[in-house]
Amino acid sequence: xxxxxxxxxxxxxxxxxxxxxxxxxxxxxxxxxxxxxxxxxxxxxxxxxxxxxxxxxxxxxxxxxxxxxxxxxxxxxxxxxxxxxxxxxxxxxxxxxxxxxxxxxxxxxxxxxxxxxxxxxxxxxxxxxxxxxxxxxxxxxxxxxxxxxxxxxxxxxxxxxxx
Amino acid sequence: xxxxxxxxxxxxxxxxxxxxxxxxxxxxxxxxxxxxxxxxxxxxxxxxxxxxxxxxxxxxxxxxxxxxxxxxxxxxxxxxxxxxxxxxxxxxxxxxxxxxxxxxxxxxxxxxxxxxxxxxxxxxxxxxxxxxxxxxxxxxxxxxxxxxxxxxxxxxxxxxxxxxxxxxxxxxxxxxxxxxxxxxxxxxxxxxxxxxxxxxxxxxxxxxxxxxxxxxxxxxxxxxxxxxxxxxxxxxxxxxxxxxxxxxxxxxxxxxxxxxxxxxxxxxxxxxxxxxxxxxxxxxxxxxxxxxxxxxxxxxxxxxxxxxxxxxxxxxxxxxxx
Numbered sequence: 001x002x003x004x005x006x007x008x009x010x011x012x013x014x015x016x017x018x019x020x021x022x023x024x025x026x027x028x029x030x031x032x033x034x035x036x037x038x039x040x041x042x043x044x045x046x047x048x049x050x051x052x053x054x055x056x057x058x059x060x061x062x063x064x065x066x067x068x069x070x071x072x073x074x075x076x077x078x079x080x081x082x083x084x085x086x087x088x089x090x091x092x093x094x095x096x097x098x099x100x101x102x103x104x105x106x107x108x109x110x111x112x113x114x115x116x117x118x119x120x121x122x123x124x125x126x127x128x129x130x131x132x133x134x135x136x137x138x139x140x141x142x143x144x145x146x147x148x149x150x151x152x153x154x155x156x157x158x159x160x161x162x163x
Numbered sequence: 164x165x166x167x168x169x170x171x172x173x174x175x176x177x178x179x180x181x182x183x184x185x186x187x188x189x190x191x192x193x194x195x196x197x198x199x200x201x202x203x204x205x206x207x208x209x210x211x212x213x214x215x216x217x218x219x220x221x222x223x224x225x226x227x228x229x230x231x232x233x234x235x236x237x238x239x240x241x242x243x244x245x246x247x248x249x250x251x252x253x254x255x256x257x258x259x260x261x262x263x264x265x266x267x268x269x270x271x272x273x274x275x276x277x278x279x280x281x282x283x284x285x286x287x288x289x290x291x292x293x294x295x296x297x298x299x300x301x302x303x304x305x306x307x308x309x310x311x312x313x314x315x316x317x318x319x320x321x322x323x324x325x326x327x328x329x330x331x332x333x334x335x336x337x338x339x340x341x342x343x344x345x346x347x348x349x350x351x352x353x354x355x356x357x358x359x360x361x362x363x364x365x366x367x368x369x370x371x372x373x374x375x376x377x378x379x380x381x382x383x384x385x386x387x388x389x390x391x392x393x394x395x396x397x398x399x400x401x402x403x404x405x406x407x408x409x410x411x412x413x414x415x416x417x418x419x420x421x422x423x424x425x426x427x428x429x430x431x432x433x434x435x436x437x438x439x440x441x442x443x444x445x446x447x448x449x450x451x452x453x454x455x456x457x458x459x460x461x462x463x464x465x466x467x468x469x470x471x472x473x474x475x476x477x478x479x480x481x482x483x484x485x
Contacts, residue, residue: 071185123340
């Protein structure tokens, strides 16, 4: 296993733990979509190593641990990472704000897909808080980006100084 | 970047395949519920993470217990002893009633009353989908937990197991929006179905007419219909009955009797019914008379029906190893 994959996997596992960490009752609806955020960064920085297949597996694992339908998180994650993957060169040179706007739209689509599945199963939540993770994730994007970039540089994962 | 020209299928192709795969998985999972093996395998990967997350909380409880003062322990002990005495007095009465009931049932040659086996399981403190009422337990198929198994706490029915992994399992509480439990009003014997509401402290009784004899404060117990839940366990207490004119059915709400939010430990229930005992072979292995009974059952099964061969085999193998 090479260095990129190793550091990528470690951060994804970290994101996974944040995703299942117990939060106080008032905060559970605001939990950012950590796994998707971290996957977005790696899909942007190292698209050859971490892409849609990894996103799909991460989504399935999230489905198993959340007890949702197998594929409910996975399908949204694949679509988000796909868009990031094909646009990674443009996104890299965009400002953090522009990146955040794109990510907001993508995460909103992901959440809508998930809501659609919940609706078909007959237990759609009737609260606008359902879209709160999209907002909190977008707000946390700049910090996620900076932290992961520093991590990647520190462990000199890829020899592209410009990113 | 040496891999520039030797990457596999394009991202688009992979995306299309994976999206189709996800949709297929969702359909299969929802319609036929036949993906339990995959869930169970993947839950192995997740269990270490869940365990790690849960560890500090367990450590906190452990420390809390280890460093409690002797005074506090003594007080607790005294309290428990008093409660124990109280319970035993009540149990004596129950014992006599149970014996009597059994005798009467024999006289009527009715179906023998079922007994239950219990196992304490701890809730792993990890969060799941905030819009579902699910909990993760630290017992899995290695403890013979099975899908559809009822879970209870000291107060009443909590829910049932929906997914089983080797070391952990997921349980759905009775208040989940997609859960329904057959109940009976203790006072009148009226049967109904209590639907989960998605809120942690509310069940709904739907499709009951206005004329129904039910009032706030009535206790709902499991009716045992449907076969998932054992009969006569408390489920909920009716909290609100409204009979709005113009609506075809009465509006009835109930509050779960079990402490769904506060419990740290839950009890898994096995029902030792005559037809079901063949599955619980190991459980009764200590008890000689029981295991004999089971063996004869198995022989009957395999003699009557070749289809049960598969079911019996693993048990036999296990028996040989012992």
